[in-house]
Amino acid sequence: MNDVIQTFHQSGVGALCPVLLYVPTWLPFVLAYLVGGGIIVAFMAVMALVWTYGERRIAGFIQVRLGPNRVGPLGILQPLADAIKLLAKEDIMPSAANWGLFTAAPILVFLGAMLPFAVLPFSERIVLTNMQLGLYFVLAFQAIEVIGILMAGWGPGSKWSLYGGMRLAAQMLSYEIPMGLCVLVVIFLAGSLNLGEIVAWQSQGPWIFGWAIFRSPAAFVAFFMFYIAGLAGTKRAPFDLPEAESELVAGYHTEYSGLRFAFFFMSEYAAMYVVCALAAILFLGGWHGPIPRPALPENAAFFSTWLDAIHAQAGGGLSLAASLKVFAGTLAGTAFGKLGLTIAAYEIIGVINMFLKAFGLYFVMIWVRWTLPRIRIDQVMYLCLKVLLPFGLVCATWAAIQVVVFP
Amino acid sequence: MDIRSIHALLRDRFENIIGELQTPERGDASIAVAAEGLADVCRFLRDNDATRFDFLRLISSVDRGTRLSSIYHLYSYPHSHTAVLRVDVDREAPRVPSVSSIWASAEWHEREAFDMMGIIYENHPELTRILLPDDWEGHPLRKDYQPPAEYHGLTNT
Amino acid sequence: MANETTREPADTLRTEELLINMGPQHPSTHGVLRLIVQTDGEMVRRTWPQIGFLHRCFEKIAESLDYAKVIPYTDRMDYLGSMNNPLPFCLAVEKLGGFAVPDRASYLRVIMAELNRIASHLLAFGTYALDLGAFTPFLYGFREREMILSIFEKISGGRLLYHYPRIGGVARDMTPEIAADIRAFLVQMRKVWPEYNTLLSKNQIFVKRTANVGVITREQAIAYGLTGPCLRGSGVAFDLRKAHPYCGYERFSFDVPVGEGAMGTTGDCWDRYWVRMAEMMESCKIVEQALDGLPEGPFFEKVGRSFDLPAGEAYVPCENPRGELGFYVVSDGSSKALRVKSRAPSFCNLCITDAICRDVLLADVVAIIGSIDIVLGEVDR
Numbered sequence: 001m002n003d004v005i006q007t008f009h010q011s012g013v014g015a016l017c018p019v020l021l022y023v024p025t026w027l028p029f030v031l032a033y034l035v036g037g038g039i040i041v042a043f044m045a046v047m048a049l050v051w052t053y054g055e056r057r058i059a060g061f062i063q064v065r066l067g068p069n070r071v072g073p074l075g076i077l078q079p080l081a082d083a084i085k086l087l088a089k090e091d092i093m094p095s096a097a098n099w100g101l102f103t104a105a106p107i108l109v110f111l112g113a114m115l116p117f118a119v120l121p122f123s124e125r126i127v128l129t130n131m132q133l134g135l136y137f138v139l140a141f142q143a144i145e146v147i148g149i150l151m152a153g154w155g156p157g158s159k160w161s162l163y164g165g166m167r168l169a170a171q172m173l174s175y176e177i178p179m180g181l182c183v184l185v186v187i188f189l190a191g192s193l194n195l196g197e198i199v200a201w202q203s204q205g206p207w208i209f210g211w212a213i214f215r216s217p218a219a220f221v222a223f224f225m226f227y228i229a230g231l232a233g234t235k236r237a238p239f240d241l242p243e244a245e246s247e248l249v250a251g252y253h254t255e256y257s258g259l260r261f262a263f264f265f266m267s268e269y270a271a272m273y274v275v276c277a278l279a280a281i282l283f284l285g286g287w288h289g290p291i292p293r294p295a296l297p298e299n300a301a302f303f304s305t306w307l308d309a310i311h312a313q314a315g316g317g318l319s320l321a322a323s324l325k326v327f328a329g330t331l332a333g334t335a336f337g338k339l340g341l342t343i344a345a346y347e348i349i350g351v352i353n354m355f356l357k358a359f360g361l362y363f364v365m366i367w368v369r370w371t372l373p374r375i376r377i378d379q380v381m382y383l384c385l386k387v388l389l390p391f392g393l394v395c396a397t398w399a400a401i402q403v404v405v406f407p
Numbered sequence: 408m409d410i411r412s413i414h415a416l417l418r419d420r421f422e423n424i425i426g427e428l429q430t431p432e433r434g435d436a437s438i439a440v441a442a443e444g445l446a447d448v449c450r451f452l453r454d455n456d457a458t459r460f461d462f463l464r465l466i467s468s469v470d471r472g473t474r475l476s477s478i479y480h481l482y483s484y485p486h487s488h489t490a491v492l493r494v495d496v497d498r499e500a501p502r503v504p505s506v507s508s509i510w511a512s513a514e515w516h517e518r519e520a521f522d523m524m525g526i527i528y529e530n531h532p533e534l535t536r537i538l539l540p541d542d543w544e545g546h547p548l549r550k551d552y553q554p555p556a557e558y559h560g561l562t563n564t
Numbered sequence: 565m566a567n568e569t570t571r572e573p574a575d576t577l578r579t580e581e582l583l584i585n586m587g588p589q590h591p592s593t594h595g596v597l598r599l600i601v602q603t604d605g606e607m608v609r610r611t612w613p614q615i616g617f618l619h620r621c622f623e624k625i626a627e628s629l630d631y632a633k634v635i636p637y638t639d640r641m642d643y644l645g646s647m648n649n650p651l652p653f654c655l656a657v658e659k660l661g662g663f664a665v666p667d668r669a670s671y672l673r674v675i676m677a678e679l680n681r682i683a684s685h686l687l688a689f690g691t692y693a694l695d696l697g698a699f700t701p702f703l704y705g706f707r708e709r710e711m712i713l714s715i716f717e718k719i720s721g722g723r724l725l726y727h728y729p730r731i732g733g734v735a736r737d738m739t740p741e742i743a744a745d746i747r748a749f750l751v752q753m754r755k756v757w758p759e760y761n762t763l764l765s766k767n768q769i770f771v772k773r774t775a776n777v778g779v780i781t782r783e784q785a786i787a788y789g790l791t792g793p794c795l796r797g798s799g800v801a802f803d804l805r806k807a808h809p810y811c812g813y814e815r816f817s818f819d820v821p822v823g824e825g826a827m828g829t830t831g832d833c834w835d836r837y838w839v840r841m842a843e844m845m846e847s848c849k850i851v852e853q854a855l856d857g858l859p860e861g862p863f864f865e866k867v868g869r870s871f872d873l874p875a876g877e878a879y880v881p882c883e884n885p886r887g888e889l890g891f892y893v894v895s896d897g898s899s900k901a902l903r904v905k906s907r908a909p910s911f912c913n914l915c916i917t918d919a920i921c922r923d924v925l926l927a928d929v930v931a932i933i934g935s936i937d938i939v940l941g942e943v944d945r
Contacts, residue, residue, distance in 0.1 A: 374696055
């Protein structure tokens, strides 16, 4: 986005109205990122709200009962009621608590869940930053959650919070290793850490058979392992023993109430989405999906077309108002012209594909939670270290060999 | 074996320790056992091949006014027969040897009999109250029990 | 944690280990049980169950009431098995008083007792799954339980506490409508039982949580006086309904499921769970046979509200869903008992907790307590 804004500034803006050259380059840059960031946070919040409702409804149907159906038509205002309730609760802090850690913990956990959204694409062009190291960024910042959990364990000053926090941190940290190995499989096969390029690599086959899971048996196995490791990393059932042992003793987030608890709660749903979206992008072809997308003409670049339209419109020396009118006019013309509409359809179908897969995996996560019993903590660690880790190594080695032998 | 044969067998072996066999018209018969020989009798009943009472069903305590009784209901899985032993003790000094080393289930039953009736079981590993709080006074199932007027601020009215 | 009014095992405690308090209130639905757990890191070294929070002085109250009036109090002991609880008491009083119970009444007692056994085991199945983290079987089990509770409501007026078996017979007669409801329930139960089996019994996670956990050997089970599914789960094929039949159980043919270590060791938590599951099907068989063979006749023998019982004592045990429930009734010839002692199966089963919760994980303690299936109303009386 950086170079686009630069080019625009120099050739587009300057050509029309020299006054606008005094607007510093970084201003639209910062504004764009603020707006983009705001949209991302809003998406995360709305999604967390919607999926709390979705989970309760799905759970209800699995359990032969209705879920929430009183608040609003079909109960869709239930998450709003829950949010208001949580915000209105008293903020309690145990007297033995360490104030700094107690306050910082929910923030760090929330950060760890929210930061990956900066690089998580929804479609080919709909992404906040298309980093070359996108995948690495996601994995690295997911780990910040672990620090948050450790703080949440120690902060309240309760021995049972400590137990729960330590156990959970061990579980989350351990499961990052198999997750990383599964991701390594795709990195070997696709040859890039950029999430956009990984999906582009998966669009090479006919229809859905370009997906990673169909390109290598290592990727097929790695998909399921990634999903299981993701379930464990987001502390979802059946790996929720540290959380649910709170039924008996106390868990890491028992001492939190109100808004602090809301942070934990929301970050769990956001982290779930990150894992599901990542699985969809890495293994299931991302936005290159079951629904075919319209073919784009060669060199379809929205901004250069718009720039050409601006240059075609006027010479230099327009007033501010007139140049803004020109901006708006050319924008509308390009956006609703043939190129604009094709790109729009391309992206929207891509987003739909992406959501189909990500939300489908999300639904499976919920389904699994309400079906299976909880695994004991020593069995959780056994699964990670003695099952997933060796399998992950085998898959990664297979992928590496496959890339060398069949380039 | 029916209760008469068991009584005869015990009488043979333990003589004075075994008292009369009470056989009411309706209801269960019970064998009176003296307190001091209870442990030996019970061990014999558990280990002897003819009797083999491996299951201690219940230890009850009864306040008969003049004396307290500790009643043992026994059952044998191999032979499918039952026996009821009765140990009568003084109200003032109700001491009965514990059989918890013979049947592990006796531990909690004896604690309850101590708690409710005040019978003291000697050589019990941990004879403390089980149903009532540890600082409760009195033994409620005795016929002359008077509930306390007040307990930690809660009154009896 | 512990205050002055409860005993604390302070004398024998090493200071490096941690004392954790589980209860008396916790979301596992077993009632007000307090477990003091001594842990060394993750491992549980010892547990001390503390009971008495639900003690309601049943035995003392029974000494001041006429015999017929004691029955509602017996209902409230094991509140999940209220059709089974009054049976041993009624049988003991009938034995002492020489009352004859009509055949129809015996059949009705058996039908209701077995339906209650199914309801109680459904709840045990559901709450056990809930303790282990599987939330859904609880609601599935309650769907069938609702059918049984509606039947009970029609016949006795109550959903949980029935006051139905009375001295001399039962409270009300069965109508054809209730019989049709029971048959419909049997059809439904037989349809869904295989689903429950598939959902939970063979589920690898459930098996890993329960197999080889909390093993009670045969000798331990007998020495600690365990009865019911806890005893049968350890391989002892003893059921009072077969060994010393009452209420005409000898007329019905059914099997007694016994734990065989199918998933792990004989006597582990899975075996006890499996015995309860299999018993549900056996109870269906009994109910069907009893319903088919229900004789005509009176359902009640008039004994009067207040009667003098000849002096004597009787102990009658019956097979409750949780084990052997027995009442030891001592009569001195008056209309009120001299002593009523209840042998509650949950009280006797609970005493094994300390012996088997040694060197296990905390999560296993939950699995073990759930597999013993206690009801605190019975433990504390």
